[in-house]
Amino acid sequence: MTPDTPHNDLRPGFLALSTALTGFSEHELLGTGQTMIYLQTVCDMARSDCIADMLDAFCACAIGDDKAALDRHLRLCILSHPRHGPLARNLVKLWYTGTWHCLPRDWHESYGGNPADHDHIPSPTSYTEGLLWPAIGANPPGAKPFGYGMWANPPRVFRA
Amino acid sequence: MSLFQITDLAGLHHHLEAAMQLEHATIPPYLTALYSIRPGSNTEAFDIIRAVAVEEMLHLTLVANLLNAVGGTPDLTTAGFVATYPAMLPDGEEDFAVDCQKFSPEAIETFLRIERPADLNHRQQGGKTVTRQKVAGAVTAGHTGAATEEHFFSIGEFYKAIEDGLDRLYADIGDALFSGDPARQIGPEYYYSGGGGLIEVTDMASAKAALDLIAEQGEGVTDTIFDEDGEIAHYYRFQQLVLGRYYQQGDARDAPTGGPVPVDWSAVYPIKTNARLDDFPMGSDLRNAAESFNRTYATFLDRLTRAFRGAPEQFIPAVGDMFHIKELFYRIMRQPIGDASDLHGAPTFEIDRSTEKTA
Numbered sequence: 001m002t003p004d005t006p007h008n009d010l011r012p013g014f015l016a017l018s019t020a021l022t023g024f025s026e027h028e029l030l031g032t033g034q035t036m037i038y039l040q041t042v043c044d045m046a047r048s049d050c051i052a053d054m055l056d057a058f059c060a061c062a063i064g065d066d067k068a069a070l071d072r073h074l075r076l077c078i079l080s081h082p083r084h085g086p087l088a089r090n091l092v093k094l095w096y097t098g099t100w101h102c103l104p105r106d107w108h109e110s111y112g113g114n115p116a117d118h119d120h121i122p123s124p125t126s127y128t129e130g131l132l133w134p135a136i137g138a139n140p141p142g143a144k145p146f147g148y149g150m151w152a153n154p155p156r157v158f159r160a
Numbered sequence: 161m162s163l164f165q166i167t168d169l170a171g172l173h174h175h176l177e178a179a180m181q182l183e184h185a186t187i188p189p190y191l192t193a194l195y196s197i198r199p200g201s202n203t204e205a206f207d208i209i210r211a212v213a214v215e216e217m218l219h220l221t222l223v224a225n226l227l228n229a230v231g232g233t234p235d236l237t238t239a240g241f242v243a244t245y246p247a248m249l250p251d252g253e254e255d256f257a258v259d260c261q262k263f264s265p266e267a268i269e270t271f272l273r274i275e276r277p278a279d280l281n282h283r284q285q286g287g288k289t290v291t292r293q294k295v296a297g298a299v300t301a302g303h304t305g306a307a308t309e310e311h312f313f314s315i316g317e318f319y320k321a322i323e324d325g326l327d328r329l330y331a332d333i334g335d336a337l338f339s340g341d342p343a344r345q346i347g348p349e350y351y352y353s354g355g356g357g358l359i360e361v362t363d364m365a366s367a368k369a370a371l372d373l374i375a376e377q378g379e380g381v382t383d384t385i386f387d388e389d390g391e392i393a394h395y396y397r398f399q400q401l402v403l404g405r406y407y408q409q410g411d412a413r414d415a416p417t418g419g420p421v422p423v424d425w426s427a428v429y430p431i432k433t434n435a436r437l438d439d440f441p442m443g444s445d446l447r448n449a450a451e452s453f454n455r456t457y458a459t460f461l462d463r464l465t466r467a468f469r470g471a472p473e474q475f476i477p478a479v480g481d482m483f484h485i486k487e488l489f490y491r492i493m494r495q496p497i498g499d500a501s502d503l504h505g506a507p508t509f510e511i512d513r514s515t516e517k518t519a
Binding site: 025030032033123124144146147148149150153156 | 198199200445446449476477479480482483484486487490491494495496
Protein backbone atom coordinates (compact mmCIF):
# COMPACT_ATOMS: atom_id res chain seq x y z
CA MET A 1 0.00 0.00 0.00
CA THR A 2 1.61 3.25 -1.04
CA PRO A 3 0.68 6.69 0.31
CA ASP A 4 -0.80 7.80 -3.01
CA THR A 5 -3.70 5.36 -2.86
CA PRO A 6 -7.06 6.82 -3.95
CA HIS A 7 -8.19 7.31 -0.34
CA ASN A 8 -5.25 9.41 0.79
CA ASP A 9 -7.51 12.46 1.24
CA LEU A 10 -9.53 10.53 3.84
CA ARG A 11 -6.42 9.65 5.85
CA PRO A 12 -6.37 12.57 8.34
CA GLY A 13 -10.05 12.15 9.27
CA PHE A 14 -9.66 8.38 9.42
CA LEU A 15 -6.73 8.71 11.82
CA ALA A 16 -8.57 11.24 13.99
CA LEU A 17 -11.69 9.05 14.26
CA SER A 18 -9.57 5.92 14.83
CA THR A 19 -7.74 7.69 17.64
CA ALA A 20 -11.03 8.65 19.30
CA LEU A 21 -12.53 5.18 18.86
CA THR A 22 -9.51 3.17 20.06
CA GLY A 23 -7.94 5.37 22.71
CA PHE A 24 -4.53 4.94 21.04
CA SER A 25 -2.56 7.96 19.81
CA GLU A 26 -1.97 8.74 16.14
CA HIS A 27 1.70 7.89 16.71
CA GLU A 28 0.76 4.45 18.01
CA LEU A 29 -1.73 3.80 15.21
CA LEU A 30 0.73 4.87 12.50
CA GLY A 31 3.39 2.71 14.16
CA THR A 32 1.34 -0.41 13.39
CA GLY A 33 1.71 0.19 9.65
CA GLN A 34 -1.99 -0.71 9.21
CA THR A 35 -3.57 2.74 8.70
CA MET A 36 -3.85 2.78 4.92
CA ILE A 37 -4.53 -0.96 4.79
CA TYR A 38 -7.52 -0.55 7.12
CA LEU A 39 -8.77 2.57 5.35
CA GLN A 40 -8.66 0.64 2.09
CA THR A 41 -10.48 -2.27 3.74
CA VAL A 42 -13.42 -0.21 5.03
CA CYS A 43 -13.69 1.64 1.71
CA ASP A 44 -13.69 -1.66 -0.18
CA MET A 45 -16.32 -3.33 2.02
CA ALA A 46 -18.63 -0.40 2.72
CA ARG A 47 -18.22 2.12 -0.14
CA SER A 48 -15.94 5.09 0.30
CA ASP A 49 -18.78 7.67 0.34
CA CYS A 50 -20.16 6.03 3.51
CA ILE A 51 -16.73 6.38 5.09
CA ALA A 52 -16.38 9.96 3.94
CA ASP A 53 -19.80 10.81 5.43
CA MET A 54 -18.88 9.23 8.75
CA LEU A 55 -15.57 11.09 8.89
CA ASP A 56 -17.35 14.35 8.01
CA ALA A 57 -19.85 13.75 10.80
CA PHE A 58 -17.02 13.13 13.25
CA CYS A 59 -14.92 16.09 12.17
CA ALA A 60 -17.87 18.51 11.96
CA CYS A 61 -17.75 19.10 15.67
CA ALA A 62 -14.60 20.91 16.87
CA ILE A 63 -14.08 19.56 20.37
CA GLY A 64 -10.44 20.25 21.22
CA ASP A 65 -9.18 18.48 24.33
CA ASP A 66 -12.52 18.16 26.11
CA LYS A 67 -12.67 14.39 26.66
CA ALA A 68 -16.22 14.40 28.05
CA ALA A 69 -17.45 16.33 25.01
CA LEU A 70 -15.61 13.96 22.68
CA ASP A 71 -17.16 10.96 24.39
CA ARG A 72 -20.65 12.50 24.08
CA HIS A 73 -20.08 13.42 20.44
CA LEU A 74 -18.87 9.93 19.57
CA ARG A 75 -21.86 8.28 21.24
CA LEU A 76 -24.49 10.64 19.84
CA CYS A 77 -23.25 11.36 16.32
CA ILE A 78 -21.33 8.21 15.43
CA LEU A 79 -22.06 5.11 17.53
CA SER A 80 -25.83 5.76 17.82
CA HIS A 81 -26.21 6.72 14.20
CA PRO A 82 -27.90 3.96 12.15
CA ARG A 83 -25.41 4.15 9.29
CA HIS A 84 -22.18 5.25 11.05
CA GLY A 85 -22.65 3.09 14.18
CA PRO A 86 -22.06 -0.39 12.69
CA LEU A 87 -19.15 0.95 10.64
CA ALA A 88 -17.52 2.54 13.68
CA ARG A 89 -17.95 -0.61 15.75
CA ASN A 90 -16.37 -2.63 12.94
CA LEU A 91 -13.48 -0.21 12.88
CA VAL A 92 -12.86 -0.69 16.61
CA LYS A 93 -12.83 -4.46 16.16
CA LEU A 94 -10.55 -4.14 13.16
CA TRP A 95 -7.93 -2.08 14.99
CA TYR A 96 -8.02 -4.27 18.09
CA THR A 97 -8.15 -7.75 16.59
CA GLY A 98 -6.82 -7.20 13.07
CA THR A 99 -9.94 -8.87 11.65
CA TRP A 100 -12.62 -7.27 9.47
CA HIS A 101 -16.04 -8.63 10.32
CA CYS A 102 -18.77 -8.61 7.70
CA LEU A 103 -21.21 -5.70 8.28
CA PRO A 104 -24.75 -6.69 9.36
CA ARG A 105 -27.09 -7.82 6.57
CA ASP A 106 -29.55 -5.03 7.53
CA TRP A 107 -26.84 -2.46 7.05
CA HIS A 108 -26.00 -3.70 3.58
CA GLU A 109 -29.70 -3.85 2.62
CA SER A 110 -30.26 -0.29 3.82
CA TYR A 111 -27.10 1.40 2.61
CA GLY A 112 -25.85 -0.73 -0.27
CA GLY A 113 -22.38 -1.79 0.78
CA ASN A 114 -20.20 -4.17 -1.17
CA PRO A 115 -22.10 -7.45 -1.84
CA ALA A 116 -18.75 -9.24 -1.57
CA ASP A 117 -18.27 -8.05 2.06
CA HIS A 118 -16.89 -10.92 4.11
CA ASP A 119 -14.92 -11.72 7.26
CA HIS A 120 -11.21 -11.51 6.57
CA ILE A 121 -7.79 -10.50 7.82
CA PRO A 122 -6.60 -7.53 5.74
CA SER A 123 -2.83 -8.13 5.87
CA PRO A 124 -0.29 -10.66 7.14
CA THR A 125 0.74 -8.18 9.83
CA SER A 126 -2.78 -7.32 11.07
CA TYR A 127 -2.77 -9.99 13.78
CA THR A 128 0.61 -9.09 15.24
CA GLU A 129 -0.21 -5.38 15.12
CA GLY A 130 -3.63 -5.73 16.79
CA LEU A 131 -4.14 -3.15 19.54
CA LEU A 132 -5.49 -5.75 21.91
CA TRP A 133 -1.92 -6.89 22.65
CA PRO A 134 -0.56 -3.60 23.98
CA ALA A 135 -3.96 -2.98 25.59
CA ILE A 136 -3.65 -6.10 27.76
CA GLY A 137 0.14 -5.77 28.15
CA ALA A 138 0.92 -9.00 26.33
CA ASN A 139 2.61 -10.13 23.14
CA PRO A 140 0.78 -11.81 20.26
CA PRO A 141 1.50 -15.50 20.89
CA GLY A 142 3.78 -17.04 18.30
CA ALA A 143 4.55 -13.70 16.67
CA LYS A 144 6.35 -11.45 19.18
CA PRO A 145 8.90 -11.27 20.58
CA PHE A 146 11.16 -12.93 18.06
CA GLY A 147 14.39 -14.62 19.10
CA TYR A 148 15.23 -17.92 20.72
CA GLY A 149 14.08 -18.11 24.34
CA MET A 150 12.62 -14.60 24.33
CA TRP A 151 9.20 -15.96 25.28
CA ALA A 152 10.56 -16.52 28.77
CA ASN A 153 10.99 -12.77 29.36
CA PRO A 154 8.24 -10.43 30.61
CA PRO A 155 6.44 -8.77 27.66
CA ARG A 156 8.12 -5.65 26.32
CA VAL A 157 5.05 -3.75 25.21
CA PHE A 158 5.19 -0.38 23.54
CA ARG A 159 2.97 2.54 24.53
CA ALA A 160 3.88 6.07 23.42
CA MET B 161 40.76 7.15 11.75
CA SER B 162 44.45 6.93 11.02
CA LEU B 163 45.98 3.60 10.11
CA PHE B 164 49.67 2.78 9.72
CA GLN B 165 51.42 -0.35 8.58
CA ILE B 166 51.29 -3.05 11.23
CA THR B 167 54.72 -3.42 12.88
CA ASP B 168 53.77 -4.44 16.39
CA LEU B 169 50.96 -5.98 18.41
CA ALA B 170 49.45 -2.60 19.22
CA GLY B 171 49.24 -1.87 15.50
CA LEU B 172 47.47 -5.17 14.89
CA HIS B 173 45.02 -4.45 17.72
CA HIS B 174 44.41 -1.01 16.26
CA HIS B 175 43.66 -2.42 12.81
CA LEU B 176 41.29 -5.02 14.21
CA GLU B 177 39.51 -2.36 16.27
CA ALA B 178 39.14 -0.36 13.06
CA ALA B 179 37.86 -3.48 11.31
CA MET B 180 35.15 -3.95 13.94
CA GLN B 181 34.18 -0.32 13.50
CA LEU B 182 34.18 -0.79 9.73
CA GLU B 183 31.97 -3.89 9.82
CA HIS B 184 29.56 -2.15 12.15
CA ALA B 185 29.54 1.04 10.04
CA THR B 186 27.91 -0.89 7.19
CA ILE B 187 25.05 -2.18 9.33
CA PRO B 188 22.99 1.01 10.00
CA PRO B 189 22.91 1.89 6.26
CA TYR B 190 21.97 -1.67 5.30
CA LEU B 191 19.26 -1.92 7.97
CA THR B 192 17.88 1.52 7.13
CA ALA B 193 17.43 0.57 3.47
CA LEU B 194 16.14 -2.89 4.43
CA TYR B 195 13.44 -1.74 6.83
CA SER B 196 12.41 1.19 4.63
CA ILE B 197 10.93 -1.43 2.28
CA ARG B 198 7.20 -1.68 2.92
CA PRO B 199 6.47 -5.14 4.37
CA GLY B 200 5.23 -7.48 1.68
CA SER B 201 6.82 -5.60 -1.23
CA ASN B 202 10.25 -5.98 -2.84
CA THR B 203 10.69 -9.43 -1.34
CA GLU B 204 13.72 -10.25 -3.51
CA ALA B 205 15.49 -7.01 -2.57
CA PHE B 206 14.57 -7.54 1.09
CA ASP B 207 16.14 -11.01 1.06
CA ILE B 208 19.29 -9.77 -0.68
CA ILE B 209 19.93 -6.86 1.71
CA ARG B 210 18.98 -8.90 4.76
CA ALA B 211 21.42 -11.67 3.84
CA VAL B 212 24.26 -9.18 3.42
CA ALA B 213 23.44 -7.37 6.68
CA VAL B 214 23.44 -10.65 8.62
CA GLU B 215 26.83 -11.55 7.12
CA GLU B 216 28.24 -8.17 8.18
CA MET B 217 27.20 -9.15 11.71
CA LEU B 218 29.07 -12.43 11.20
CA HIS B 219 32.15 -10.47 10.06
CA LEU B 220 31.95 -8.21 13.11
CA THR B 221 31.96 -11.30 15.32
CA LEU B 222 34.80 -12.95 13.36
CA VAL B 223 36.92 -9.81 13.83
CA ALA B 224 36.08 -9.80 17.55
CA ASN B 225 37.29 -13.41 17.69
CA LEU B 226 40.52 -12.36 15.94
CA LEU B 227 41.04 -9.43 18.29
CA ASN B 228 40.42 -11.62 21.34
CA ALA B 229 42.75 -14.29 19.98
CA VAL B 230 45.69 -11.87 19.78
CA GLY B 231 45.06 -10.49 23.28
CA GLY B 232 42.98 -7.43 22.40
CA THR B 233 39.77 -6.26 24.07
CA PRO B 234 36.69 -5.63 21.91
CA ASP B 235 34.75 -2.51 22.84
CA LEU B 236 31.67 -1.38 20.96
CA THR B 237 30.86 1.25 23.54
CA THR B 238 33.82 3.62 22.94
CA ALA B 239 32.71 7.16 22.07
CA GLY B 240 32.73 7.46 18.29
CA PHE B 241 32.42 3.72 17.67
CA VAL B 242 29.13 4.30 15.85
CA ALA B 243 29.59 6.47 12.79
CA THR B 244 27.81 9.76 12.28
CA TYR B 245 26.15 9.56 8.88
CA PRO B 246 27.01 10.57 6.21
CA ALA B 247 30.21 8.74 7.10
CA MET B 248 33.47 7.85 5.41
CA LEU B 249 34.40 4.22 6.05
CA PRO B 250 37.06 3.69 8.71
CA ASP B 251 39.49 1.94 6.34
CA GLY B 252 40.01 5.09 4.36
CA GLU B 253 38.14 5.05 1.04
CA GLU B 254 37.59 8.77 0.70
CA ASP B 255 35.97 8.89 -2.71
CA PHE B 256 32.51 8.26 -1.28
CA ALA B 257 30.47 8.78 1.86
CA VAL B 258 27.88 6.38 3.21
CA ASP B 259 24.36 7.60 3.95
CA CYS B 260 21.57 6.09 5.99
CA GLN B 261 18.88 6.35 3.35
CA LYS B 262 15.81 4.58 2.02
CA PHE B 263 15.94 1.66 -0.43
CA SER B 264 16.71 3.47 -3.69
CA PRO B 265 19.07 3.30 -6.68
CA GLU B 266 21.37 5.72 -4.81
CA ALA B 267 21.49 3.45 -1.77
CA ILE B 268 22.39 0.41 -3.88
CA GLU B 269 25.04 2.45 -5.68
CA THR B 270 26.65 3.17 -2.32
CA PHE B 271 26.38 -0.46 -1.25
CA LEU B 272 28.23 -1.47 -4.42
CA ARG B 273 31.02 0.94 -3.52
CA ILE B 274 31.21 -0.47 0.02
CA GLU B 275 31.55 -4.02 -1.30
CA ARG B 276 33.60 -3.30 -4.43
CA PRO B 277 36.25 -5.81 -5.39
CA ALA B 278 39.85 -4.67 -5.00
CA ASP B 279 40.58 -5.23 -8.67
CA LEU B 280 37.79 -2.86 -9.71
CA ASN B 281 40.36 -0.16 -9.00
CA HIS B 282 42.65 -1.60 -11.63
CA ARG B 283 39.87 -2.27 -14.09
CA GLN B 284 38.25 1.14 -13.82
CA GLN B 285 41.06 3.46 -12.82
CA GLY B 286 44.15 1.76 -14.23
CA GLY B 287 45.39 0.90 -10.75
CA LYS B 288 45.67 4.52 -9.73
CA THR B 289 46.09 4.89 -5.97
CA VAL B 290 43.32 6.75 -4.24
CA THR B 291 44.90 9.62 -2.39
CA ARG B 292 43.91 10.24 1.16
CA GLN B 293 43.18 13.57 2.70
CA LYS B 294 41.68 14.52 6.00
CA VAL B 295 37.95 14.44 5.43
CA ALA B 296 35.42 16.17 7.63
CA GLY B 297 32.91 13.63 8.87
CA ALA B 298 35.31 10.71 8.64
CA VAL B 299 34.78 8.12 11.33
CA THR B 300 37.30 8.65 14.08
CA ALA B 301 38.54 5.74 16.10
CA GLY B 302 39.06 5.69 19.82
CA HIS B 303 42.77 5.11 19.37
CA THR B 304 45.06 6.73 16.82
CA GLY B 305 48.80 6.80 16.21
CA ALA B 306 51.06 9.15 14.23
CA ALA B 307 53.12 8.10 11.21
CA THR B 308 52.51 7.61 7.50
CA GLU B 309 48.87 6.83 6.98
CA GLU B 310 47.60 3.85 5.05
CA HIS B 311 44.66 4.18 2.73
CA PHE B 312 42.73 1.47 0.99
CA PHE B 313 40.59 1.37 -2.11
CA SER B 314 38.52 -1.54 -0.86
CA ILE B 315 37.67 -3.43 2.29
CA GLY B 316 39.45 -6.42 0.76
CA GLU B 317 42.73 -4.49 0.54
CA PHE B 318 42.32 -3.40 4.15
CA TYR B 319 41.98 -7.02 5.28
CA LYS B 320 44.98 -7.97 3.13
CA ALA B 321 47.04 -5.46 5.12
CA ILE B 322 45.82 -7.07 8.33
CA GLU B 323 46.80 -10.50 7.02
CA ASP B 324 50.26 -9.22 6.05
CA GLY B 325 50.68 -7.74 9.53
CA LEU B 326 49.61 -11.00 11.09
CA ASP B 327 52.24 -12.83 8.99
CA ARG B 328 54.99 -10.40 10.04
CA LEU B 329 54.20 -10.68 13.74
CA TYR B 330 53.86 -14.45 13.51
CA ALA B 331 57.31 -14.65 11.94
CA ASP B 332 58.64 -12.67 14.93
CA ILE B 333 56.96 -14.34 17.87
CA GLY B 334 55.24 -17.48 16.55
CA ASP B 335 52.33 -19.00 18.45
CA ALA B 336 52.84 -16.55 21.31
CA LEU B 337 50.89 -14.16 19.05
CA PHE B 338 47.72 -16.06 19.98
CA SER B 339 47.85 -15.29 23.68
CA GLY B 340 44.15 -14.53 24.14
CA ASP B 341 41.79 -16.45 26.40
CA PRO B 342 40.08 -19.15 24.27
CA ALA B 343 36.99 -18.82 26.49
CA ARG B 344 36.33 -15.49 24.79
CA GLN B 345 35.87 -17.10 21.37
CA ILE B 346 32.33 -17.04 20.00
CA GLY B 347 31.49 -20.45 18.56
CA PRO B 348 29.36 -21.50 15.58
CA GLU B 349 26.32 -22.24 17.77
CA TYR B 350 25.64 -18.50 18.07
CA TYR B 351 25.25 -17.82 14.34
CA TYR B 352 22.41 -18.98 12.14
CA SER B 353 20.10 -17.85 9.35
CA GLY B 354 22.97 -16.57 7.21
CA GLY B 355 25.77 -17.73 4.94
CA GLY B 356 29.13 -18.87 6.29
CA GLY B 357 29.73 -19.72 9.92
CA LEU B 358 31.60 -18.59 13.01
CA ILE B 359 35.21 -19.70 13.35
CA GLU B 360 36.93 -19.85 16.72
CA VAL B 361 40.37 -18.27 16.31
CA THR B 362 43.13 -19.94 18.29
CA ASP B 363 46.05 -20.18 15.86
CA MET B 364 47.33 -18.96 12.50
CA ALA B 365 45.25 -21.42 10.46
CA SER B 366 41.94 -20.38 12.07
CA ALA B 367 42.94 -16.70 11.87
CA LYS B 368 43.50 -17.01 8.13
CA ALA B 369 40.26 -18.95 7.72
CA ALA B 370 38.35 -16.13 9.44
CA LEU B 371 39.97 -13.46 7.25
CA ASP B 372 39.37 -15.51 4.11
CA LEU B 373 35.68 -15.90 4.92
CA ILE B 374 35.25 -12.14 5.37
CA ALA B 375 36.99 -11.42 2.07
CA GLU B 376 35.12 -14.12 0.14
CA GLN B 377 31.70 -13.07 1.35
CA GLY B 378 32.35 -9.41 0.77
CA GLU B 379 33.79 -8.92 -2.64
CA GLY B 380 34.46 -12.40 -3.89
CA VAL B 381 37.89 -13.87 -4.39
CA THR B 382 39.79 -12.40 -7.32
CA ASP B 383 37.22 -12.37 -10.10
CA THR B 384 34.71 -14.97 -8.94
CA ILE B 385 31.04 -14.28 -8.43
CA PHE B 386 30.38 -17.42 -6.39
CA ASP B 387 32.68 -18.88 -3.73
CA GLU B 388 33.48 -22.58 -3.47
CA ASP B 389 30.35 -23.17 -1.37
CA GLY B 390 28.22 -21.63 -4.13
CA GLU B 391 27.57 -18.48 -2.11
CA ILE B 392 27.43 -15.25 -4.11
CA ALA B 393 29.63 -12.35 -2.99
CA HIS B 394 27.96 -9.19 -1.61
CA TYR B 395 29.04 -7.00 -4.49
CA TYR B 396 27.33 -9.25 -7.02
CA ARG B 397 24.28 -9.73 -4.81
CA PHE B 398 23.68 -5.99 -4.87
CA GLN B 399 24.48 -5.75 -8.55
CA GLN B 400 21.49 -8.04 -9.22
CA LEU B 401 19.20 -5.26 -7.99
CA VAL B 402 20.66 -2.80 -10.48
CA LEU B 403 20.81 -5.23 -13.40
CA GLY B 404 17.38 -6.74 -12.64
CA ARG B 405 18.50 -10.37 -12.90
CA TYR B 406 19.90 -13.07 -10.65
CA TYR B 407 23.37 -14.44 -11.29
CA GLN B 408 23.68 -18.14 -11.89
CA GLN B 409 26.72 -20.41 -11.97
CA GLY B 410 28.82 -19.86 -15.06
CA ASP B 411 27.76 -16.23 -15.60
CA ALA B 412 30.37 -13.64 -16.51
CA ARG B 413 30.79 -10.56 -14.34
CA ASP B 414 28.27 -7.78 -14.98
CA ALA B 415 26.11 -10.11 -17.12
CA PRO B 416 23.72 -12.18 -14.97
CA THR B 417 21.45 -14.55 -16.91
CA GLY B 418 19.20 -15.94 -14.14
CA GLY B 419 15.58 -15.13 -13.37
CA PRO B 420 14.33 -11.57 -13.08
CA VAL B 421 14.73 -9.54 -9.87
CA PRO B 422 11.70 -7.24 -9.84
CA VAL B 423 12.18 -3.98 -7.92
CA ASP B 424 9.53 -1.40 -6.97
CA TRP B 425 11.42 1.69 -5.84
CA SER B 426 8.12 3.35 -4.83
CA ALA B 427 7.03 0.73 -2.28
CA VAL B 428 9.26 2.31 0.33
CA TYR B 429 8.69 4.54 3.38
CA PRO B 430 9.76 8.04 2.33
CA ILE B 431 12.28 8.49 5.15
CA LYS B 432 14.64 11.41 5.61
CA THR B 433 18.23 10.64 4.63
CA ASN B 434 20.67 10.76 7.57
CA ALA B 435 17.91 11.84 9.95
CA ARG B 436 19.04 13.51 13.18
CA LEU B 437 17.26 13.91 16.52
CA ASP B 438 17.18 17.64 15.92
CA ASP B 439 15.00 17.07 12.83
CA PHE B 440 12.21 15.95 15.16
CA PRO B 441 10.39 18.45 17.39
CA MET B 442 11.49 18.26 21.01
CA GLY B 443 8.90 16.40 23.10
CA SER B 444 7.11 14.90 20.10
CA ASP B 445 6.25 11.19 20.08
CA LEU B 446 8.60 10.76 17.12
CA ARG B 447 11.48 12.44 18.96
CA ASN B 448 10.83 10.28 22.02
CA ALA B 449 10.76 7.14 19.87
CA ALA B 450 14.05 8.09 18.16
CA GLU B 451 15.68 8.79 21.54
CA SER B 452 14.37 5.48 22.82
CA PHE B 453 15.88 3.76 19.77
CA ASN B 454 19.31 5.24 20.52
CA ARG B 455 19.13 4.13 24.16
CA THR B 456 18.06 0.63 23.11
CA TYR B 457 20.91 0.48 20.60
CA ALA B 458 23.44 1.66 23.20
CA THR B 459 22.26 -1.06 25.57
CA PHE B 460 22.53 -3.59 22.76
CA LEU B 461 26.13 -2.58 21.95
CA ASP B 462 26.96 -2.87 25.63
CA ARG B 463 25.51 -6.38 25.65
CA LEU B 464 27.55 -7.35 22.57
CA THR B 465 30.67 -5.98 24.25
CA ARG B 466 30.00 -8.21 27.27
CA ALA B 467 29.38 -11.16 24.94
CA PHE B 468 32.79 -10.54 23.33
CA ARG B 469 34.49 -10.31 26.74
CA GLY B 470 33.79 -13.77 28.05
CA ALA B 471 29.98 -13.91 28.29
CA PRO B 472 28.96 -15.44 24.94
CA GLU B 473 25.59 -16.45 26.39
CA GLN B 474 24.70 -12.76 26.12
CA PHE B 475 24.27 -13.40 22.39
CA ILE B 476 20.90 -15.04 23.03
CA PRO B 477 19.22 -11.95 24.53
CA ALA B 478 21.21 -9.84 22.01
CA VAL B 479 19.34 -11.55 19.17
CA GLY B 480 16.10 -10.66 20.97
CA ASP B 481 17.39 -7.06 21.08
CA MET B 482 17.93 -7.18 17.30
CA PHE B 483 14.29 -8.08 16.68
CA HIS B 484 13.20 -5.37 19.09
CA ILE B 485 15.39 -2.91 17.18
CA LYS B 486 13.63 -4.00 13.98
CA GLU B 487 10.24 -3.20 15.52
CA LEU B 488 11.49 0.23 16.59
CA PHE B 489 12.80 0.84 13.05
CA TYR B 490 9.34 0.23 11.61
CA ARG B 491 7.56 2.30 14.23
CA ILE B 492 9.78 5.31 13.53
CA MET B 493 9.79 4.97 9.75
CA ARG B 494 5.98 5.00 9.63
CA GLN B 495 5.78 8.46 11.24
CA PRO B 496 5.67 11.62 9.15
CA ILE B 497 8.11 14.17 10.57
CA GLY B 498 5.28 16.68 10.42
CA ASP B 499 7.14 19.44 8.59
CA ALA B 500 6.36 20.61 5.05
CA SER B 501 8.51 17.88 3.47
CA ASP B 502 6.17 14.84 3.68
CA LEU B 503 9.25 12.89 4.77
CA HIS B 504 9.11 10.27 7.48
CA GLY B 505 11.41 9.78 10.43
CA ALA B 506 14.22 7.23 10.68
CA PRO B 507 16.51 6.02 13.47
CA THR B 508 19.36 8.51 13.89
CA PHE B 509 22.06 6.24 15.38
CA GLU B 510 23.31 9.15 17.48
CA ILE B 511 24.41 6.69 20.10
CA ASP B 512 26.76 9.12 21.79
CA ARG B 513 23.69 11.27 22.55
CA SER B 514 21.80 8.38 24.10
CA THR B 515 22.76 9.37 27.62
CA GLU B 516 21.42 12.92 27.23
CA LYS B 517 18.62 13.82 29.58
CA THR B 518 15.38 14.36 27.71
CA ALA B 519 13.72 17.72 28.26
